[in-house]
Amino acid sequence: MSAPLLVEEHDDRVVLRLNRPEVRNAIDQALVDALHAACADLEQTPRVAIIVGSGRTFAAGADIAQLRERRRDDALRGINSGIFDRIHKLPMPTIALVDGYALGGGAELAYACDFRIGTPTAKIGNPEPGLGILAAAGAAWRLRELVGEPLAKEVLLAGRVLDADEAVAVRLLNDVVEADDLEPAGHRLADRIAAQAPLAVRLTKSVFHAPREAHPLIDDVAQAVLFETEEKQARMTAFLDRKEKR
Structure with missing residues (x-):
C-alpha cells in the first residue's frame, strides 16, 4: 500500500x-x-x-x-x-x-x-x-x-x-x-x-493571527526581537549601501 x-x-x-x-x-x-x-x-x-x-x-x-x-x-x-x-x-x-x-x-x-x-x-x-x-x-x-x-x-x-x-x-x-x-x-x-528574512516572516505571521486585544503589545515585542538580530543589521546595511551607489 x-x-x-x-x-x-x-x-x-x-x-x-x-x-x-x-x-x-x-x-x-x-x-x-x-x-x-x-x-x-x-x-x-x-x-x-x-x-x-x-x-x-x-x-x-x-x-x-x-x-x-x-x-x-x-x-x-x-x-x-x-x-x-x-x-x-x-x-x-x-x-x-x-x-x-x-x-x-x-x-x-x-x-x-x-x-x-x-x-x-x-x-x-x-x-x-x-x-x-x-x-x-x-x-x-x-x-x-x-x-x-x-x-x-x-x-x-x-x-x-x-x-x-x-x-x-x-x-x-x-x-x-x-x-x-x-x-x-x-x-x-x-x-x-x-527571499524575506525567515524570522521576520515567522513573527509577522504570528502577529497577523494574534487576537485584537494582543495588539499593539505583541507588535512591539516582535519588533524588539527583530531589532536585535544580525539579519536586520545586514539587510538594512545592504539596502543603504545600494542606495549610496545609485
Missing part, C-alpha cells in the same frame, strides 16, 4: 503531496496521521509548506466511508479540525495548490492555508449539509473571514460551489494558472517568501 502523504524535502520548503488519487485524495485517518507527522517536523524545522494533491484533484473531501461510521465521540475528538488548525498555526506560510475539486474537508484544508493557487478546473465548496452534517473543520467560521458572510452562507447553507473565476474574483484563490504551471507557480510564491 502506498503512503497516504508523500513528503518532498527542500532546504527552505517542503512539498506535502496528498497521495490517495484512487479516491480523489479523500482525507482519511491515515492521511490525517501523516499530516500530523509532517506538521511536527515543520514545527521543529520551520519551512514553507506547499500542499498539493496527486492526480487532477486537490481533495474531494473526507473519506465518506469512514465518516459514515463516526459517532458523537469521534466528532468531539476534532479529527479534521485539529489537523487543519495545526496546519493554520505552522510557523511559516503554507500554500495550497488547488487543481480540480476541493470539497468538504478538502476545501477546509485549503482554507487553513495562508495562500491558495488554483487551476481553471478548480471547484471549491462545502456540501456537508447535503450529507446530513455540517462543515465542522473550520469552514463554518474561517470561510466568512476569507470571503465575507453573504458568500460564505451561500457556500455553507445553499451548497454553492465556486469555480476558479468566482474564487479568484473574491480572492479565495490568490491566482489561477494552467495545470502544468501549478506547481511551478507554488514554488515561485515560495521563492518570494524565502
